[in-house]
Amino acid sequence: MADLVLLSAAAEGAEHAADPALFGVLNGTVWVSIAMAAFLAIVIWKGGIRAVTGMLDRQIADIRKQLDDAKQLRAEAEALRDEYTRKIADAEKNAAEMATQAEHEAEAVVAQARLDAAELVQRRARMAQDKIAAAERAAIAEVRARTADAAAKAAAALIAERHGKDADKALIDRTIAGLSRPH
Template sequence: MAETNASVEHGLDHEGAEVTGAEVAHASTEHHAEPLLLGFAPPVAVVSASMIVLLAILAWKGVPKLIGSGLDAKIAEIKSQLAEARALRAEAEALRKEYADKIANAEKDATAMLDHARHEAEAIVAKAEADTTETIARREKIAQDKIGAAELAAVTDLRNQAAAAAAAAAKGLIAANHSAYADKALVDQAIAGI
């Protein structure tokens, strides 16, 4: 029918001959009879009745229950997946909190270690200063003792040299001032004093 209308619009009939404008107007106003099922039902009613029968058969066979149970199973599966996701999220949150606590504790431990190391370093420096002061004092004492010993040795050496010089000088004086007669008189005087 679409071909007929298209050919009529172009001015051609079935045989390809030209059709006049009046014939075209007559062809477009013409109504065709709609087909009827068994002579009394139009196609819309047949399709509607078929759909109603199909839906009734599906309802009678329990298809809505099957669809409902399938949807219920899918809903239950989705709910279980959601519950599992919630559990995983709670577990992840617990792990995150645990690691956050560990990080906080590690920072506290690091701070405590740093403070301990600082105190230890200060103690080591203080001990080193005390040891250095003690060593310096000990070395000063040793140096003073050495200086005192050197002074004592120098004084002793000076005394020995002075004594030796005095003895030599006395020997020279005695030898110059005393003769054999003077010695005899001294010996006699010493014997008389006894």
């Protein structure tokens, strides 16, 4: 029977390590709880909650400002897009007018010289199509270049404003100063 008690005690000891306790009641869990309660009391007493909420309020204000800036940039980009859409529509209208004008010129040439009419009409039609294609390519290239330039400038401005080494250092310094300052 004594061997059975020793074996069961040994089996229990193998599964669970002994937890030292003071007076049989104050074990490690109780000491950690007391230390945590003391830490929280000191943080509340020293105004730590106000510092944290103040820091969070500043971050919320910064985020709101960034959102407002993003909305403004989006509105500017949409206005720029609308402007270039109008330019493309005007370019297409001009291309159609150029095609119409080329057709009228071709008809006048046909009336003047019936013998060379077929060759001249084909040559003028090719020239008009080339002009139209060149005008469309130029308009599209200009729209793309301006859009890319505007987007790059806006992105560079945002990145430079919000992600510079000095801005990050200043944010860290303010945060550290806010945490270490007694209230």
